[in-house]
Amino acid sequence: MLIHDYYTIESNSIEGGIGDFCIRLNAGCRVYQGHFPGKPVSPGVCNIQMLKELAELMAGQRLFMNNLQQCRLTTLITPDEHPTLKANLLLEKIDGGYKLRAALGQDEAVFLEMKAELTPAK
Amino acid sequence: MPNQPLLTGEAIYRLIPQRPPIVMVDTFFSADETDAETGLHIHADNIFCQADTLQEPGLIEHVAQSAAAFAGYAPYTRGEAPKLGFIGEVKKFKIVRLPHCGEFLHTHLHVMGEAGGVTLIAAEVQVEGETLATCQMKIFIQEGE
Numbered sequence A: 001m002l003i004h005d006y007y008t009i010e011s012n013s014i015e016g017g018i019g020d021f022c023i024r025l026n027a028g029c030r031v032y033q034g035h036f037p038g039k040p041v042s043p044g045v046c047n048i049q050m051l052k053e054l055a056e057l058m059a060g061q062r063l064f065m066n067n068l069q070q071c072r073l074t075t076l077i078t079p080d081e082h083p084t085l086k087a088n089l090l091l092e093k094i095d096g097g098y099k100l101r102a103a104l105g106q107d108e109a110v111f112l113e114m115k116a117e118l119t120p121a122k
Numbered sequence B: 001m002p003n004q005p006l007l008t009g010e011a012i013y014r015l016i017p018q019r020p021p022i023v024m025v026d027t028f029f030s031a032d033e034t035d036a037e038t039g040l041h042i043h044a045d046n047i048f049c050q051a052d053t054l055q056e057p058g059l060i061e062h063v064a065q066s067a068a069a070f071a072g073y074a075p076y077t078r079g080e081a082p083k084l085g086f087i088g089e090v091k092k093f094k095i096v097r098l099p100h101c102g103e104f105l106h107t108h109l110h111v112m113g114e115a116g117g118v119t120l121i122a123a124e125v126q127v128e129g130e131t132l133a134t135c136q137m138k139i140f141i142q143e144g145e
Helices: A044-059 B009-014 B056-077
Strands: A007-015 A018-025 A063-073 A084-094 A097-106 A109-120 B027-031 B035-041 B085-095 B104-115 B118-127 B130-141
Touching: A007 A044, A018 A044, A044 A063, A044 A084, A044 A097, A044 A109, A044 B056, A044 B085, A063 A097, A063 B056, B009 B056, B027 B056, B035 B056, B056 B085, B056 B104, B056 B118, B056 B130
Parallel strands: none
Antiparallel strands: A007 A018, A018 A084, A063 A109, A063 B085, A084 A097, A097 A109, B027 B035, B035 B104, B085 B130, B104 B118, B118 B130
16 A cells, blocks of 8 residues: 555455445544645545555556546545545456546545556556 | 746745645746646655655646646735645546656646636646656635635
């Protein structure tokens, strides 16, 4: 893990290219000291990284995100208001790597969704 | 490359609301109406470094904070505090290679459009003239409290 205490996986189900995860954000992670002082907001890039790490778990190998085709961040995520999140991933094998579609949210609401291309990390 | 940066190090705090350990811009070279240039020295203790390399989220955050600094520059020249800026959308973030510790990122931003508190920017990140990444980003600036 890049920031080892940013989140924990509470449960997961991986079947074929479909992965469903329950995530707990750690409000004590030191990234919140600076993002932002006295007003913790989960950095969008940390959530993107988290989804990439979940994709690595599914792929069983380290991946390099060479193309983040699109990522929409529609709701501000904070560790206080959103201590638990669900992540739904669809990882498809393509020539030379993987195509990832992922959504992060709660219940039926989607807070962040992304499409990316990944290749095995050297 | 511009000769003398306008702001470096902690002086950048006047432009962006982020604070350590997640400050990802340390040089602000220039800004006009439509373009800006920023930079970042990559140190091994950067929270987004792993195996002597700045990882993907570090590169994306550098561009996002560069855009935030750009947005914060005009208020700064008027003596106002920086406003919170959030990434609304990242598009076509293509990474040729990840930068190594010790390298200096030099980033060019260009405003493609602006409407209702949303700014669309295009960015190119270089190390000594070599393009490492390009992207487009929509940044929301939060007005007031």
